[in-house]
Amino acid sequence: MKYLDEYRDAGAAKKLADAIARTVTRPWVIMEMCGGQTHTIVKYGVDRIIPEAIELVHGPGCPVCVTSLEMIDRAHAIAERKDVIFTSFGDMLRVPGSRGDLLALKSRGADIRIVYSPLDAVNLAAANPGKKVVFFAIGFETTAPPNAMAVWMAHKRGLKNFSVLVSHVLVPPSMTSILQTPGNRVQAFLGPGHVCTVMGCEEYVPITKYYKVPIVVTGFEPVDMLEGIYMTVKQLEAGEHRMENQYSRAVRHEGNLQSRRLIEDVFEICDRKWRGVGIIPKSGYKLRYEYRDHDAERLFEVDDIETQESTECISGQILRGLKKPHDCAAFGKRCTPQAPLGATMVSSEGACAAYYAYGRHLEGRGIPRCGKTESELVQIGGVR
């Protein structure tokens, strides 16, 4: 496919890996912000074809992972009502709350449906006027325009039986929260490419200046990631700290102004609790007062449900780049994608789940790495 295949080209990846190796002179710790980027790194072995001096740590940018446990319990409480059709993206259904996951609730007869787009949920509300249709609106800034459009459209069409359970999170406050963590190790960021297609790059400029860290907005394919790492390492080695845009084929500096206007119309900024991290001030979106008739938390009175997380899980430290999945005694043993203990194992974009999916939980136990990882490593230029 055009604009995908060429960015998975082994020759180009190898040349960039060589350029990185020629540039680096000392150790650096770089965090990729997005779960999709984490997945690419582990799937293609990007971290294994660059010099060992560069350590990639995996950020909190998987919205499925960081959706708080109590928000999943609230979804559960709404979805089990007989008058409700509960709709969600597929990857949220397997995430366990304290009362099990939504898929198990569906197997017990609840009307829970997977939708491809939030507009499918709006159309479902139009087709089922006798039911209350609720959409689980999670995501980072990338998903905010689709979710805002769904609310705006339902409002415009007078669909009073459509509401959203909002658990939106924002990247820049999580970035500053990581940089303010005592013992922070992160020296530079690969910025979130798709978030920036919407929001642009401007809001990252003050972070580069205040905290003196390079931020390179980066795409999601192996060649993108290697170019992003190369641009980041060049800055680090030169003692610079600027915002740069590697993903310029999709990201404009100002973002998508049409999308930003719609977000501004439908949502306002609020404090948000992140699974594994806790409350980060001004790190989420909630519906504006004008759209309160579409606010599922208000309509179903579930905002008082609160839940405690597992104390054994170290995902909070992994999401801040302080630890890696292998640092956890439960990783791959008591904690697996089938029975996750916490945030980073619940979705395939979480660091622990990605490491598990590509066999890294078997490393160090005398068991060879799984064939898929090896073959893909060879595809993009061979194992280091």
Add this chain to the structure above:
Amino acid sequence: MCLGIPGKVTRTFEEHGVLMGKVDFGGVSKQVCLGHVSDVQVGEYVLVHVGFALSKIDPEEAGKVFTFLEKMKQLDELQVPSP
């Protein structure tokens, strides 16, 4: 989650006052909301996330990394040590 797939716009139309379209992803065609890229033309590529086009792909910018790699290759060839 923030998955974005590039696809080619093959048709545009309006639904409930919002610009929609058909987008081809390497042979698979899906209905996509084009309301956030309202100046898009048939034949252009867009980046699609959960059924919404969020950005148009700039073909000129897309080729830059390969131009850079080509230049780097030429530079390497110039630096072959003399016998």
